[in-house]
C-alpha cells in the first residue's frame with residue numbers, strides 16, 4: 001500500500017488544482033508589510049490552538065500589536081506551540097517552513113533564520129511563485145466583501161482582485177445581516193440606491209448581485225453561521241418589513257458613534273429566501289459556511305447543515321456548495337450530499353481542521369456519495385504560506401484515502417488517479433462553471 005500511496009501522491013503532484021475558497025489579500029500589494037513570521041502565522045487558526053492550550057489572550061494581542069523581537073515573541077508562544085504543533089493547523093505551518101524555507105522544525109534554534117527568509121518573501125512576485133509555480137493552482141475562489149475599487153485592504157477583499165490568481169465569490173452578509181449603518185451606507189454607495197424603505201433594500205440586493213456577476217463573480221457566499229442559526233424560515237413579507245423598519249430608529253445617532261442597525265431574525269430569514277429566489281432563477285452557486293466556527297467560542301449547533309434542508313428542497317435550481325465538510329457534522333453532510341442532487345461537499349479548511357476526519361470522510365464518501373460531488377481543496381487562509389501547507393496536507397489525505405480503496409480492491413490505481421483529478425480539478429471546474437483552460 002505504501003507504494004500505491006507514493007504513486008498516487010506523485011500523480012496528484014502533477015495535477016492542476018482548483019482552490020475553492022480563500023481570504024488572501026485581493027492583490028499582493030495589499031499584503032501587510034509591517035510583519036514577521038510569528039505575526040503572520042498567528043493571524044488566525046494556529047493562534048486559536050495556542051489560546052486553547054493556555055496562551056493568554058493579552059499575550060496573543062502583544063504578538064500582533066507590539067514591536068517585539070522575533071525571539072521575544074517566540075519565548076511567549078513556545079510552550080503552547082510545542083503542545084500544538086501536531087494539530088492540522090500546526091502541521092500546515094511546519095510543512096510550509098520545511099518546503100518553502102528549508103527549515104526542518106520551527107523552534108527556538110531556527111526561528112530567527114526562518115524569519116529572515118520569510119521577510120525576503122515580502123518582495124513582489126511571491127504570491128505568483130507560491131500559488132502558480134509551487135501549488136499549480138489554476139484559480140482560487142476569493143471571498144470578496146466589496147464591489148468597490150476603493151477598498152480597505154486591511155480588512156476587506158474586493159472584486160477588483162488579481163484575476164490571474166483569483167475568481168471572486170461575493171459574500172451576501174451585508175444584505176442579510178446589516179447590523180450597522182455603515183453597512184447600509186456601503187450598500188447604498190455600491191448599488192446607487194438610497195435606502196428609504198424595505199422595497200429599496202430588496203431592489204439594492206438584486207442590483208448588487210447582478211453587478212457582482214457582471215463583474216466576474218462565480219458564486220455567492222453565506223458566512224452567517226458565525227452570527228446566527230442556519231435555519232432560515234419562511235416568513236411573511238410584512239413581518240420582515242416591520243423588523244427592517246427598526247433600522248430607521250437609529251439613523252439620527254451622530255456619526256462619531258457606531259450606529260447600530262437593529263435587524264431581526266424574520267428580516268434575515270426573508271432576505272436569505274429572497275436572495276435564494278434570485279439565485280434559483282439564475283442557476284447560481286451558493287457557498288455556505290457550515291460546521292466549526294473559527295475563533296475560541298461560538299454556538300456549534302447553529303452550524304449543523306441539516307438545518308439547511310428546507311432550502312435544499314425549496315430551491316432545487318441553486319447549487320449548494322457546503323463548506324468545511326460541516327465538521328463535526330460530516331455524517332449529516334454525507335446523507336445530504338447523497339440525497340440531494342443540488343448539494344455538494346467542499347473540503348475547504350477541512351484538511352487542517354482534522355486531517356484524520358478528512359481521510360475518514362473521504363473513505364465514507366467513496367462508499368456513499370457519487371464521485372462528482374466532492375471538491376478536495378480550498379485553503380481558506382488569510383496568508384499565503386498557509387495555502388501551501390494546507391494543500392500538501394490535502395494531497396496526502398486524498399492519496400491516503402484512495403490508496404486504502406485500491407488496497408481493498410475497489411478500483412485500480414489508474415481509476416484512483418482519475419478520481420484524484422476529479423476531486424482537485426474537474427469537479428470544482430464543473431460545479432462553479434469555470435471558464436479556465438490548462
Ligand SMILES: [Zn+2]
Pocket residue numbers: 021022023143380
Ligand atoms: Zn472562509
